[in-house]
Amino acid sequence: MGISRTGLPSVADALPGRSATMRVPPEHHVNGQPLQGPFPEQMERAVFAMGCFWGVERLFWQQEGVYTTAVGYAGGVTPNPSYEEVCSGMTGHTEVVLVVYDPAVISYSDLLKLFWESHDPTQGMRQGMDMGTQYRSAIYCYGEDQLKQALATRDTYQSALKESRYPDVTTEICEAPEFYYAEHYHQQYLSKVPDGYCSLRGTGVSCV
Numbered sequence: 372m373g374i375s376r377t378g379l380p381s382v383a384d385a386l387p388g389r390s391a392t393m394r395v396p397p398e399h400h401v402n403g404q405p406l407q408g409p410f411p412e413q414m415e416r417a418v419f420a421m422g423c424f425w426g427v428e429r430l431f432w433q434q435e436g437v438y439t440t441a442v443g444y445a446g447g448v449t450p451n452p453s454y455e456e457v458c459s460g461m462t463g464h465t466e467v468v469l470v471v472y473d474p475a476v477i478s479y480s481d482l483l484k485l486f487w488e489s490h491d492p493t494q495g496m497r498q499g500m501d502m503g504t505q506y507r508s509a510i511y512c513y514g515e516d517q518l519k520q521a522l523a524t525r526d527t528y529q530s531a532l533k534e535s536r537y538p539d540v541t542t543e544i545c546e547a548p549e550f551y552y553a554e555h556y557h558q559q560y561l562s563k564v565p566d567g568y569c570s571l572r573g574t575g576v577s578c579v
Contacts, residue, residue, distance in 0.1 A: 377496045379463045379504055380448065386461045388449035393552045395441065400559035401432055404439040406552070410471050414438050417470045417482050417517065418445060418547055420509035421490040422498025424466040425560040426569035430489055431468055432559070436476030441469045442553045442560075445511055446543065451551055457505050465507045465543075469550055479520055486510065487528045487578040489571055492542040499570050508540075511547040518546065528578045535576050 421427045424442040432440045447463025492508045512518040
């Protein structure tokens with residue numbers, strides 16, 4: 372758990388980062404697929420933030436049609452940040468999961484349903500007991516179609532949540548920024564440590 376911050380740093384205040392990219396394993400610990408591209412031509416990408424990325428990654432790698440997954444950082448300022456830097460709240464990034472999937476098997480709308488129903492998107496700069504900007508909810512979209520679907524499902528889910536007396540959705544939705552891979556020990560963490568920490572908790576409200 373990092374330092375609790377409720378505001379994102381400015382470009383001037385953010386940590387400087389580095390030019391070197393993070394070294395990650397060549398293969399997914401569960402399915403043996405590559406963590407980094409190029410990926411097969413038919414595959415598409417999606418990026419989601421739902422709190423601590425360990426449980427989020429497991430949720431998606433378990434889905435039929437998902438080719439590979441990786442955890443990382445996105446939505447901030449600092450290039451190639453470390454986990455400690457992200458947890459300081461001074462990079463602007465949130466913990467995210469890259470999902471590479473076959474749209475002929477699992478659709479983007481299927482992934483969005485999992486996203487909305489598997490965490491609480493109304494909590495702002497936290498998820499459950501995990502406090503800080505790095506735990507904020509986000510959907511980072513590749514292309515106009517993903518962006519339209521994300522916004523439409525947000526509005527639909529917002530209505531369903533209001534009926535159950537939840538506050539407004541705070542999920543950040545925008546075009547995908549740079550995705551920075553997290554450290555090797557974070558990749559597929561709950562496969563390596565099956566009893567490790569998982570904070571995923573849905574609202575119990577269905578996203579139709």
